Amino acid sequence: MSEERKTPFLQLVFDDFILLLFIGVAVYAISYLIWGLIELAWLPPIPPEIKQALLGR
Amino acid sequence: MAVAVEGGEKWFRTCDVTGFKVDLRAEKIARLNAVMAVVSLLIAVIAALLLVLTRWQLFHVLPVDWYYRVLTLHGLDALVFWIIFFELAALTFTSTAFLNTRMSSPFAGWAGTVLAIVGWLLVNYTILTGNADVLMTSYAPLKAHPLFYLGMILFAVGALVIVTTFFANLMIWRRENPGQSLPLFVYGLMAAAIIAVITIVSGAIIYIPTFLWSLGIIKDIDPGVYKLIWWGLGHPSQQINVAAHVSVWYLITFLATGGTSINEKISRFAFILYIVAINVASAHHLLVDPAVSPVWKVWNTSYVMYLAVFASMIHAFAVPSAIESAQRRRGFTKGLFEWLKAAPWGNPAFSGMWLSMIIFGFIGGITGVVNGMEQTNIIVHNTLSVPGHFKGAVVGGTALTFMAVTYYLIPLLFRKKIAFYGLAKFVPWIFGIGIAILAVSMYILGAFGVPRRHWDITFSGGPFTYTFNPVTDFFWALFGLGGILAVIGALLWILQVVVSVFFGKPFNGPQDLQIPIAEPPPPAKEEEDKFAAPGTFTLVLLFMVAFIIFVALNYGWLSAMWEVK
Numbered sequence A: 001m002s003e004e005r006k007t008p009f010l011q012l013v014f015d016d017f018i019l020l021l022f023i024g025v026a027v028y029a030i031s032y033l034i035w036g037l038i039e040l041a042w043l044p045p046i047p048p049e050i051k052q053a054l055l056g057r
Numbered sequence B: 001m002a003v004a005v006e007g008g009e010k011w012f013r014t015c016d017v018t019g020f021k022v023d024l025r026a027e028k029i030a031r032l033n034a035v036m037a038v039v040s041l042l043i044a045v046i047a048a049l050l051l052v053l054t055r056w057q058l059f060h061v062l063p064v065d066w067y068y069r070v071l072t073l074h075g076l077d078a079l080v081f082w083i084i085f086f087e088l089a090a091l092t093f094t095s096t097a098f099l100n101t102r103m104s105s106p107f108a109g110w111a112g113t114v115l116a117i118v119g120w121l122l123v124n125y126t127i128l129t130g131n132a133d134v135l136m137t138s139y140a141p142l143k144a145h146p147l148f149y150l151g152m153i154l155f156a157v158g159a160l161v162i163v164t165t166f167f168a169n170l171m172i173w174r175r176e177n178p179g180q181s182l183p184l185f186v187y188g189l190m191a192a193a194i195i196a197v198i199t200i201v202s203g204a205i206i207y208i209p210t211f212l213w214s215l216g217i218i219k220d221i222d223p224g225v226y227k228l229i230w231w232g233l234g235h236p237s238q239q240i241n242v243a244a245h246v247s248v249w250y251l252i253t254f255l256a257t258g259g260t261s262i263n264e265k266i267s268r269f270a271f272i273l274y275i276v277a278i279n280v281a282s283a284h285h286l287l288v289d290p291a292v293s294p295v296w297k298v299w300n301t302s303y304v305m306y307l308a309v310f311a312s313m314i315h316a317f318a319v320p321s322a323i324e325s326a327q328r329r330r331g332f333t334k335g336l337f338e339w340l341k342a343a344p345w346g347n348p349a350f351s352g353m354w355l356s357m358i359i360f361g362f363i364g365g366i367t368g369v370v371n372g373m374e375q376t377n378i379i380v381h382n383t384l385s386v387p388g389h390f391k392g393a394v395v396g397g398t399a400l401t402f403m404a405v406t407y408y409l410i411p412l413l414f415r416k417k418i419a420f421y422g423l424a425k426f427v428p429w430i431f432g433i434g435i436a437i438l439a440v441s442m443y444i445l446g447a448f449g450v451p452r453r454h455w456d457i458t459f460s461g462g463p464f465t466y467t468f469n470p471v472t473d474f475f476w477a478l479f480g481l482g483g484i485l486a487v488i489g490a491l492l493w494i495l496q497v498v499v500s501v502f503f504g505k506p507f508n509g510p511q512d513l514q515i516p517i518a519e520p521p522p523p524a525k526e527e528e529d530k531f532a533a534p535g536t537f538t539l540v541l542l543f544m545v546a547f548i549i550f551v552a553l554n555y556g557w558l559s560a561m562w563e564v565k
């Protein structure tokens, strides 16, 4: 076990694929997905007159 | 090395070429996935020929509905099935054989494979019967038959199950080898597998509601939301490919030249940059969408994404410099490029890899950065330049790399001799040159405004018509030439693989090895170390110059668009 303590910190991060998986998912989910969805959710709904004019009915 | 595992030695064979212990149960799963990949490629290539002969108006062979049907078929069988089945084979094989470990759960491996194949059947069936003319992106509110979405979901779940066995295999390996780092090649595939998780989960998030919508259970799918989440599948799946094919570059470099990265830590760091930064670039598919804000677009497509471009630049230096340094140690030290001239060009894995690096960097990479910029994107949006770009990236890059490494997989995974080995020398060139010509001519046609996904650009019978610059006729001919060459190359490769795997002579040991595996080069002498890779450095400078010229040209064209005359 004393060997393990000597492993440099950066190498521990590099080798920890589960940690990397979490980081990867988190960056993507926050920066792209959730932020993007919030922006879409904040859009005001299309006014009915415009919708009708566009759809022609 | 004896590996003590439950079940003992009966699961294993020892590879008489590499010395690896190969788990036979993993090997079978990998083989089936690889076969599915090749079958999918065959479908995609037949479709490609029809598409080339339809877009080229001189022939215009398909009627309009079949054009869109075949385009859907081509997109999914090439981009999704061929590539992902191949990756599933690679993940299964390498996470066991390369690490001398056992398959964590053969049952899960088989279950995943069967699910994926059922999904593949449903998707192909619904497309060919005219029930899913929605193109690869299947943008709502275009609606396909529910079985199409079910097929996509089953395929994704199957793939996710296999990716999970990959991580479980790594955990077994870690328990057996505490404190060790993964070999660089497997490390890169680990990055690919992480990106695969992101991809597949996004796919599930979007396809499950879309499936329910096609059944009438959900009333509406918001097209903006659909597009945002779908590209969380569509774009990162390309980054699985990049991480996977870069890993394979390191592998082929090692097998064909004995070269290893001159700085493994930096190469690993570059893979981490992929994991962190490459997926958000999905946003470049929404650059002209009005619904998301410019801040979101610019943040995701430049500030974050350039970290991933930086990572690619690291690999673009690391792989050729690994070759150069190995070759120089063998004594090929004259001038800047003797090492390259003396490289093993007769080895189809090597020539295929080198071509794929050039095509991926100079065509796929450069056009990708330009297409992905908010400003210059507007001049290529929805033109043939977009498929031109990804023909350079995913076809010239990923597909060609996978084809190249298959020349090693036929003896080492399938234990067969390569049929018509003499032909193999030419196949990567025919395919690579064909794709390069195809990609460049598509890109140029796009610059003349030719739209992608368009059946009839003469607009005959339409209320508006437009006549393209007559120069485009020349580029259409070039497009046809490149496309047909690429189709021939791909068919020859498929022929070789199918004949070798199903009808080939068995491979009985090192004496049957047709494709060479290089001896490790001698260690570096002290005085040679002062600049390990001047040739590679020159190539990278050349690349930078090409890049700058291309960016400048695009900004020129952009400003010309708004010029008032």
Ligand code: HEM
Pocket (backbone or CB within 6 Å): B044, B045, B048, B049, B051, B052, B055, B071, B072, B074, B075, B078, B079, B083, B135, B136, B137, B387, B394, B395, B399, B438, B451, B452, B453, B454, B482, B483, B484, B486, B487, B490
């Ligand atoms: C054998 C050589 C190939 C040829 C000649 C070829 C040719 C074509 C052509 C003509 C199009 C239609 C463009 C349009 O009308 O908008 C196309 C689209 C496409 N190709 Fe290929 N292709 C080949 C191989 C591949 C491979 C190996 C992949 C993936 C790894 C691929 C991925 C795609 C994708 C994703 C599209 C876009 C589909 C869409 O717009 O929905 N192609 N290809």
Ligand SMILES: [Cu+2]
Pocket (backbone or CB within 6 Å): B234, B235, B238, B281, B282, B284, B285
């Ligand atoms: Cu993309």
